[in-house]
Amino acid sequence: MLKLTKxxxxxxxxxxxxxxxxAHFERTRLTANFAKSLSTQTPFHISATSxxxxxxxxxxxxxxxxxxxxxxxxxxxxxxxRELQILGSDGQAIVQFAVGADNSTGLFMTRRKDSATVQxxxxxxxxxxxxxxxxxxxxxxxxxxxxxxxxxxxVFRKNDEVRAVFGLNMTEKGKxxxxxxxxxxxxxxxxxxxxxxxxxxxxxx
Amino acid sequence: MKxxxxxxxxxxxGHLIAPHLxxxxxxxVAETASPAILATRSFELAxxxxxxxxxxxxxxxxSPGIWFFDKEGKVRLNLGLYDDDSPFIxxxxxxxxxxxxxxxxxxxxxxxxxxxxxxxxxxxxxLNADQKADPFFVYYDANGTKNTVFGKY
Numbered sequence: 059m060l061k062l063t064k065x066x067x068x069x070x071x072x073x074x075x076x077x078x079x080x081a082h083f084e085r086t087r088l089t090a091n092f093a094k095s096l097s098t099q100t101p102f103h104i105s106a107t108s109x110x111x112x113x114x115x116x117x118x119x120x121x122x123x124x125x126x127x128x129x130x131x132x133x134x135x136x137x138x139x140r141e142l143q144i145l146g147s148d149g150q151a152i153v154q155f156a157v158g159a160d161n162s163t164g165l166f167m168t169r170r171k172d173s174a175t176v177q178x179x180x181x182x183x184x185x186x187x188x189x190x191x192x193x194x195x196x197x198x199x200x201x202x203x204x205x206x207x208x209x210x211x212x213v214f215r216k217n218d219e220v221r222a223v224f225g226l227n228m229t230e231k232g233k234x235x236x237x238x239x240x241x242x243x244x245x246x247x248x249x250x251x252x253x254x255x256x257x258x259x260x261x262x263x
Numbered sequence: 264m265k266x267x268x269x270x271x272x273x274x275x276x277g278h279l280i281a282p283h284l285x286x287x288x289x290x291x292v293a294e295t296a297s298p299a300i301l302a303t304r305s306f307e308l309a310x311x312x313x314x315x316x317x318x319x320x321x322x323x324x325x326s327p328g329i330w331f332f333d334k335e336g337k338v339r340l341n342l343g344l345y346d347d348d349s350p351f352i353x354x355x356x357x358x359x360x361x362x363x364x365x366x367x368x369x370x371x372x373x374x375x376x377x378x379x380x381x382x383x384x385x386x387x388x389x390l391n392a393d394q395k396a397d398p399f400f401v402y403y404d405a406n407g408t409k410n411t412v413f414g415k416y
Contacts, residue, residue: 062269066266066269069266069269069270069273070269070270070272070273071273072270072273073269073270073271073272073273073274073276073277074273074274074276074277074280075273075277076273076274076277077273077274077275077276077277077279077280078277078280131299131300131301131302132300132301132302133301133302133303134301134302134303135303135304136303136304136305136306136307137301137303137305137306137307138306138307138308138309139306139307139308139309140308140309140310140311141308142306142308155306155308155317155319156308157308157309157310157311157316161310161334163308163310163316163317163331163332165317165329165331178331178340178342178352179317179331179340180316180331180332180333180339180340184333184334184335184337184339184357185339186331186339186340186354186355187340187354188340188342188352188354188365201352201354201363201365202354203339203354203355203356203362203363207380208356208357208362209362209378209380210354210362210363210378210379212363212376224386225363225378225386226362226378226380226385226386231405232404232405233380233385233405234404234405235378235385235386235402250402250412
């Protein structure tokens with residue numbers, strides 16, 4: 059049996075304490091990285107998974123809350139937190155209110171297996187957005203405020219390609235309305251007004 | 264040498280113990296303090312500087328809503344129910360003026376999308392609130408002149 063002096067016991071306890079503190083900070087860092095990953099959940103990347111089940115059934119595309127009479131409740135007058143998660147029955151977050159590492163804020167709703175998502179919030183540049191999308195964010199409807207005019211626009215994208223955009227012009231004085239759409243072969247149709255669709259943001263700034 | 268070994272062993276032990284300790288604490292807290300439903304009158308999400316960035320709550324008249332604030336504390340996104348129980352989603356500019364509104368309207372609860380500039384309607388589309396619920400699409404130029412693309416509004 060190892061015999062330790064009083065001083066050696068002290069050192070051992072101090073070291074165990076240091077290990078606990080280190081583990082705690084490591085866990086905090088992991089949480090911070092998770093929060094950071096939220097803020098990078100901006101559109102236009104990751105793989106696609108299209109969910110077309112609601113395609114012909116728009117009327118059914120609303121949900122009612124689940125029955126909760128069997129669940130234990132607790133009431134408080136008000137709550138303040140850095141993050142709020144609503145968990146599914148499997149313990150995974152299905153709704154999350156969070157602040158990203160870049161100071162954007164958002165509400166994220168995700169179906170299990172990441173097959174669909176609803177996101178809304180305020181980007182780091184203070185511009186708000188609302189989006190319904192597939193899990194890969196390659197197919198979506200997006201309402202946002204954008205450009206130097208802080209113009210409202212709506213974008214419909216399929217398989218990561220813009221198919222329709224309309225709103226108020228993002229750069230021109232007077233903000234004339236526009237509506238453009240693109241056929242499957244990429245041909246552009248200006249139904250109303252004009253819209254600059256350069257990939258860079260020269261058309262919005 | 265013995266001191267160093269003890270210190271190293273202690274750190275490793277602490278690191279190994281921590282997850283179990285945390286898990287035990289979390290489970291205990293979950294068991295005693297974390298109900299399946301947490302009811303509250305309002306919820307605030309604060310950023311790292313303590314600024315309110317999201318508020319879930321209700322208006323003075325009792326309508327539920329969610330408000331998103333920008334870093335300057337201005338409301339930039341708001342969704343919820345109006346006092347007549349019509350649902351809405353509103354995106355604001357940096358003067359907190361609505362620029363994009365998606366809502367239902369009228370007794371028929373017709374869906375309408377409105378785009379605004381400086382408080383003035385510039386583009387309105389949706390379904391009419393009458394029984395026919397015919398679609399319409401109108402826009403206004405900078406002088407306020409109305410232009411109809413289709414339908415009646």
